[in-house]
Amino acid sequence: MTALVTQTDAAARSESRASVEVRLEDLRRQYGSVHALDGLNLTIGAGELVALLGPSGCGKTTALRLVAGLEDADGGRVVIGGRDVTLLPANRRDAGMVFQAYSLFPHMTARQNVAFGLRMRKVASRERLRRAGEMLELVGLAAQSDRYAHQLSGGQQQRVALARALAIRPSVLLLDEPLSALDAKVRSQLRDEIRRVQLEVGTTTLFVTHDQEEALAIADRVGVMRAGRLEQLAPPTTVYTQPATAFVAEFVGLTNRLSGVVRGGAVEVRGVRIPLIAAGGADGPAVALVRPEAVSLSAATDTATGPLLGTVIALAFLGASSRVTVDLGDAVVLVQIPTADAVAYPAGTRVRVALRLDPVLITRDDATVTP
Amino acid sequence: MSSAAEPAGPPFRGRLRVPSWVGVVPFFVYVAAFLILPTAIVVGGAFAGTHGPSLTNISALTQPYILDSFLHSVVLSASSAVIGAVVGAVLAYAVASGAPNGVIRRVVTSACGVLSQFGGVTLAFAFIATLGGAGFITLWLQEHGVNIYANGVWLYQLSGLILVYTYFQIPLMVIVFLPALDGIRPQWREATSNLGGTSWHYWRHIAGPLLLPAFLGCLLLLFANSFSAYATAAALINQGGLIVPLQISNALSSEVGLAQANLASSLALAMVVIVVVVTALYSWLQSRTARWVR
Numbered sequence: 001m002t003a004l005v006t007q008t009d010a011a012a013r014s015e016s017r018a019s020v021e022v023r024l025e026d027l028r029r030q031y032g033s034v035h036a037l038d039g040l041n042l043t044i045g046a047g048e049l050v051a052l053l054g055p056s057g058c059g060k061t062t063a064l065r066l067v068a069g070l071e072d073a074d075g076g077r078v079v080i081g082g083r084d085v086t087l088l089p090a091n092r093r094d095a096g097m098v099f100q101a102y103s104l105f106p107h108m109t110a111r112q113n114v115a116f117g118l119r120m121r122k123v124a125s126r127e128r129l130r131r132a133g134e135m136l137e138l139v140g141l142a143a144q145s146d147r148y149a150h151q152l153s154g155g156q157q158q159r160v161a162l163a164r165a166l167a168i169r170p171s172v173l174l175l176d177e178p179l180s181a182l183d184a185k186v187r188s189q190l191r192d193e194i195r196r197v198q199l200e201v202g203t204t205t206l207f208v209t210h211d212q213e214e215a216l217a218i219a220d221r222v223g224v225m226r227a228g229r230l231e232q233l234a235p236p237t238t239v240y241t242q243p244a245t246a247f248v249a250e251f252v253g254l255t256n257r258l259s260g261v262v263r264g265g266a267v268e269v270r271g272v273r274i275p276l277i278a279a280g281g282a283d284g285p286a287v288a289l290v291r292p293e294a295v296s297l298s299a300a301t302d303t304a305t306g307p308l309l310g311t312v313i314a315l316a317f318l319g320a321s322s323r324v325t326v327d328l329g330d331a332v333v334l335v336q337i338p339t340a341d342a343v344a345y346p347a348g349t350r351v352r353v354a355l356r357l358d359p360v361l362i363t364r365d366d367a368t369v370t371p
Numbered sequence: 372m373s374s375a376a377e378p379a380g381p382p383f384r385g386r387l388r389v390p391s392w393v394g395v396v397p398f399f400v401y402v403a404a405f406l407i408l409p410t411a412i413v414v415g416g417a418f419a420g421t422h423g424p425s426l427t428n429i430s431a432l433t434q435p436y437i438l439d440s441f442l443h444s445v446v447l448s449a450s451s452a453v454i455g456a457v458v459g460a461v462l463a464y465a466v467a468s469g470a471p472n473g474v475i476r477r478v479v480t481s482a483c484g485v486l487s488q489f490g491g492v493t494l495a496f497a498f499i500a501t502l503g504g505a506g507f508i509t510l511w512l513q514e515h516g517v518n519i520y521a522n523g524v525w526l527y528q529l530s531g532l533i534l535v536y537t538y539f540q541i542p543l544m545v546i547v548f549l550p551a552l553d554g555i556r557p558q559w560r561e562a563t564s565n566l567g568g569t570s571w572h573y574w575r576h577i578a579g580p581l582l583l584p585a586f587l588g589c590l591l592l593l594f595a596n597s598f599s600a601y602a603t604a605a606a607l608i609n610q611g612g613l614i615v616p617l618q619i620s621n622a623l624s625s626e627v628g629l630a631q632a633n634l635a636s637s638l639a640l641a642m643v644v645i646v647v648v649v650t651a652l653y654s655w656l657q658s659r660t661a662r663w664v665r
């Protein structure tokens with residue numbers, strides 16, 4: 001199932017299929033007084049998969065629909081493969097789209113669905129059925145070719161939708177939360193499957209999701225959106241370890257907000273000097289954003305660890321790792337450690353807390369950002 | 372039976388065992404009294420002669436004036452159904468394209484609910500008051516040099532009935548066709564254009580085939596609806612026997628007696644046969660729609 005094609009293989013193929021670059025330039029779109037897109041700039045490299053990540057209502061779908069031509073821009077340009085398509089109608093844009101759910105034509109079989117785009121392109125009947133069969137094979141559904149949508153599971157329907165979008169060999173593949181209507185297990189399976197297929201065909205892809213885990217797992221680069229703008233665009237690891245803003249830090253993964261004081265290029269939190277991700281900024285009080293895995297625990301008797309003492313108030317088992325909630329008296333910190341270590345700290349245990357010296361981001365606005 | 376020592380369970384289980392079919396008994400009694408029994412009487416009457424069973428009443432159906440009334444009934448039902456279905460479908464489409472819980476939709480659907488049941492003397496009177504020989508629209512048009520009755524007063528003829536019937540057929544169509552339109556998802560139109568299709572392709576390959584069975588089904592429903600309507604026509608038209616329901620009424624109220632009552636039965640039987648055929652077609656089409664849209 002997860003027979004991943006190697007990167008070089010995919011690169012070779014994508015060259016033969018001539019993937020193109022897709023540029024969104026200063027895109028604007030307003031609904032009444034709502035700025036759904038407020039100057040969005042994003043360049044997706046040829047064959048690249050960019051995940052647009054952000055809370056509900058931040059404009060992800062709008063961005064996708066503008067690229068597809070299903071919605072008109074109030075300002076800005078969409079450039080696909082060097083060609084300005086901003087004024088082209090959807091049916092001449094060459095954009096393959098996978099919707100959230102229920103997009104298959106219910107009166108057509110899987111094969112007829114996949115062949116539909118080729119039919120619109122006047123490909124001869126035999127040829128389009130052959131290519132539809134090929135695409136269904138690519139998504140692992142050759143055996144279900146003659147089924148109708150209602151005879152397929154949700155995950156299978158999305159595979160057919162993917163095959164249908166790719167059958168026309170689009171310049172850009174657009175996916176709008178294609179997994180959000182599925183069960184957790186199917187979701188992660190299909191996520192890997194979509195990535196495998198995308199690498200194999202090499203189509204430039206924009207993948208919209210509000211699920212950070214999904215975005216980090218699937219994308220070459222993740223674009224974090226907030227209120228119609230791009231907050232950060234970077235590879236998954238960078239977004240996680242070096243978030244550009246407090247919003248990104250808090251939306252991608254969990255963070256602890258620990259108050260401290262900025263002094264001489266570092267932030268002092270409870271006697272620990274932690275370096276800053278972004279240097280600069282005046283000295284003074286600030287809130288440090290510390291990842292749960294940058295905090296460690298040891299026995300209360302272990303004085304060598306440091307002076308910080310707390311009491312465990314909850315222990316959540318997450319599989320290989322566990323999340324421990326520790327009350328420091330005036331604040332609560334989340335700590336993520338291997339489960340094997342965590343079992344030593346059941347609720348009620350007094351523990352010593354240490355902060356790792358990974359560079360952190362600080363914020364001075366006290367308003368909590370809730371993803 | 373459970374012993375007394377057992378802890379309190381669901382209090383009625385095991386004690387009051389009412390068979391599940393008991394609940395539907397009233398329904399079956401109702402159906403028997405008002406559907407099966409009358410049908411049996413109609414069938415019995417249709418084949419009854421003065422001296423035992425006979426085909427006299429059935430063959431009486433072939434008399435020219437009766438065939439005429441069947442022709443009129445079919446023309447009336449078919450044209451009011453077609454007009455109602457087309458206009459109603461367009462109206463329903465306009466409603467379905469709007470906001471799902473918008474004011475327009477709520478107003479239109481409740482208005483249609485009321486209007487589709489509007490009929491009989493009230494409806495006839497409304498039309499006489501507006502479009503009758505002295506109706507205010509008629510007079511207003513006359514003042515402006517338009518005489519809609521230059522070739523005779525058609526309101527009280529077949530064409531008048533067609534017009535009056537569309538008045539309840541259109542709203543009925545809106546109500547029965549809306550669910551089919553609601554089953555059409557906006558993604559299908561968008562997917563069609565992403566895949567390179569135009570609006571024409573969408574209607575030709577997607578919306579058309581998906582809506583056609585439902586549309587035809589609704590058309591048949593409208594046909595049956597006007598085919599069996601009686602009160603409106605009776606209130607509007609004095610001349611007896613233009614359409615089959617009026618013909619039945621004639622046969623029942625004429626002074627000739629028993630033989631005519633049996634003619635009424637055979638007329639009714641012929642109507643039942645036509646409605647049964649239409650209903651069978653209707654449910655076949657419904658099952659076709661149900662196969663895809665669920």
Ligand SMILES: Nc1ncnc2c1ncn2[C@@H]1O[C@H](COP(=O)(O)OP(=O)(O)O)[C@@H](O)[C@H]1O
Nearest residue numbers: 031034035036055056057058059060061062063
């Ligand atoms: N058709 C529309 N009419 C009015 N407002 C809309 C419409 N589509 C989107 N919006 C608004 O634009 C904003 C962005 O929406 P959307 O792009 O769907 O967000 P996302 O996909 O990130 O959840 C939201 O505030 C939403 O309410």
Ligand SMILES: [Mg+2]
Nearest residue numbers: 060061062177
């Ligand atoms: Mg969305």
